[in-house]
Amino acid sequence: xxxxxxxxxxxxxxxxxxxxxxxxxxxxxxxxxxxxxxxxxxxxxxxxxxxxxxxxxxxxxxxxxxxxxxxxxxxxxxxxxxxxxxxxxxxxxxxxxxxxxxxxxxxxxxxxxxxxxxxxxxxxxxxxxxxxxxxxxxxxxxxxxxxxxxxxxxxxxxxxxxxxxxxxxxxxxxxx
Ligand SMILES: Cc1cc2nc3c(=O)[nH]c(=O)nc-3n(C[C@H](O)[C@H](O)[C@H](O)COP(=O)(O)O)c2cc1C
Numbered sequence: 001x002x003x004x005x006x007x008x009x010x011x012x013x014x015x016x017x018x019x020x021x022x023x024x025x026x027x028x029x030x031x032x033x034x035x036x037x038x039x040x041x042x043x044x045x046x047x048x049x050x051x052x053x054x055x056x057x058x059x060x061x062x063x064x065x066x067x068x069x070x071x072x073x074x075x076x077x078x079x080x081x082x083x084x085x086x087x088x089x090x091x092x093x094x095x096x097x098x099x100x101x102x103x104x105x106x107x108x109x110x111x112x113x114x115x116x117x118x119x120x121x122x123x124x125x126x127x128x129x130x131x132x133x134x135x136x137x138x139x140x141x142x143x144x145x146x147x148x149x150x151x152x153x154x155x156x157x158x159x160x161x162x163x164x165x166x167x168x169x170x171x172x173x174x175x176x
Contacts, residue, residue, distance in 0.1 A: 001173040013043040026074035036071040037098030064162035084127035133167025
């Protein structure tokens, strides 16, 4: 994989996240890691830096993780998380990683992905795109915040509201 500047990223985040899905991964070789499939998230910009490097706002990724996910323990514990996007040939693997918990076994080995341990975090060698993110903000989605109440009925019958995590995109890697 090679690193590119975030400004050179040519993607449609809406279709990429919703239709191709991504793996949200946190942890490392020393402390262990876990990953899960996600199809909800956002890419964009928010907040600034005193050095003025990002005058329009830092490049950021937002992910949403329900409380019962094992991956959440890793995202909460670690400073970094990664987003790995894989091509269509990995669809079945993504389905597996999105329907089995790392609590119950080594699901990465089960689907044949290769973890890359890099800079204190983990992503996958087979990914076509990787975003390495540094956590900036975490907040629970609150039931009281939903203006469209149908979302609560439809998406949260168990009231297991996601935590949202905003991460600064530190590194963008693309397949060679
Ligand atoms: C297509 C797809 C998209 C998903 N998107 C999310 C998501 O955005 N947030 C979330 O918390 N869970 C999402 N899930 C569910 C988790 O991936 C799933 O519960 C997974 O087994 C959790 O694994 P873990 O317990 O090892 O963390 C999604 C599952 C699939 C199949």
